[in-house]
Amino acid sequence: MNNEPAKRWIMIAGAAVAAVLVIILLLLVLRQPALPESIAFGNGRLEAIEYDIATKHAGKLEHVLVDEGDMVTAGQTLAIMEITELESLLHEAEANLDRAKESKKQAKALVSQRNSERNLASKDFSRSQKLFQADVISKQDMDSQTTRLQSATAALQAAQAMVAESDAAMAAARANIERVQTTIDDSFLKTPVNGRVLYKLAEPGEVLGAGSKALTVLDLNDTYMTIFLPTAQAGKTAIGSEARIVLDALPEQPLPATVSFVSPEAQFTPKEVETKTEREKLMFRIKVRLDTASSQYKDIPLKAGLPGMAYVKLDNDEQWPESLQIQMNK
Template structure:
């Protein structure tokens, strides 16, 4: 008998609490002045995938689902032994290319000296020919020697240029391999929470294979739908408020970040069938990122709630919509 009495007492407490919350929310709705619009929606946040750039074996994951991570934090590593071997091979090739360039430079200097000597001899042969001391055939042989020396200089210069180009190509390959090695360390692109761990160490993943999914807790929004007579009075960047069903005592400040340029029928999960048959405008309100940083641990997506918007800059927020999150 006593247990039955306790059970009925607990049920009565729950009903009273539920009725009180219902009345409190209803009063909040009833007290909304002219110029305040509202719509229901759910908390949403941007999901960011952390994926591999190259195919390979996953060697290590440093985080688990639910962990908070900072932008730039190392989250996972891929096996880089093959890439390291390719880099060593390219570095050895670089040394050979540099030796080839030094040899080509020395050969160029040698051919230039040879050309200078041949040119001097040609001047002497011309004077001798002018004084009738040598035959024309001797002069022509010296001119041919000069042309040959010039060709040798051009060939040495081309060889040096080829060696320089080979060095540049090897440098580019080394930089590419190094970038692949750097990309094999997977880092957090944003501050957020680990939502899903999609792979485990030892798995071989293809290029673009997803390892983790992060929830960007600095980009949290709620999407609502307003009729045309209200949406036309909503300004981008204007103040908004969000109240979650789970925490009706929190009044969260936000701003309008998106107003659809075209009307649409609302989704099936919004309001009643009568509301769905109306043309509405999709509006997104975004919570201040700086505020989210202070309350990052409290961010949970999918929570239902209400968003409230002012339909004009001169409209004042009623007392029931004064922000309270900072004091929560």
């Protein structure tokens, strides 16, 4: 007899819990947008390419110019490695180039001088040769003129070799400048894409090895959600159709999107479908791409893996329900 009140309270509590659950379920149902048949939907997760901004050469990280969440544009410098030593090497290479240029100037001047000497020796040799043939000068004098011409020719060739050597030194100096400059350029870590900084993986002052990651950037130019629609809806879905993506983290903020891919083949079903029931199980993969050029994304921390729902218009004349209309940013 004493257990009757306790049982009664347990029954009342159970009924109350059941009533609360029913109310919650009703509220969840009522919160779902009233969608016409010409709007299909499916659940999925955001997908995007993440780019690791890494060092090409070992060194100390001197500056990080962005923070997590910052929007960046392709080619923007995100971090800078220390380049003091590289700048010294660059100055040294430039000085070597200047010396090689000066050496070439001197070598060319010497070539001009040696060429004049050789021309004079050649003329004297020609005159001496005629005089020798006329027995005016001795063979000893003729041999002296021959030796003089040969010496002048050798001196000219040596001067010309100095010009070629200076050219080689200039080429080596330029190659060294280009190599050092390339290393300096590589010390400015830039993003290859427009996107958002997801992670800052290193801080100024850290010594990083070659290939070490400094930041990660999410490519916002190709952020999409993959959903699956049955045959009847997939057959009416066209590439370029207007769409909306609603993330679980931002249920009150639908994001503009576009259908960018419709699979030509069904998935999750046998290859040979014999019955109508099996045909109804056909699901087609649909890719819904965010229109990331829209100002709606300015303050939204998009990340790959965020769950949500994608809604697709099967009829372009259909109007979006109020819950899926885009609220213009002010």
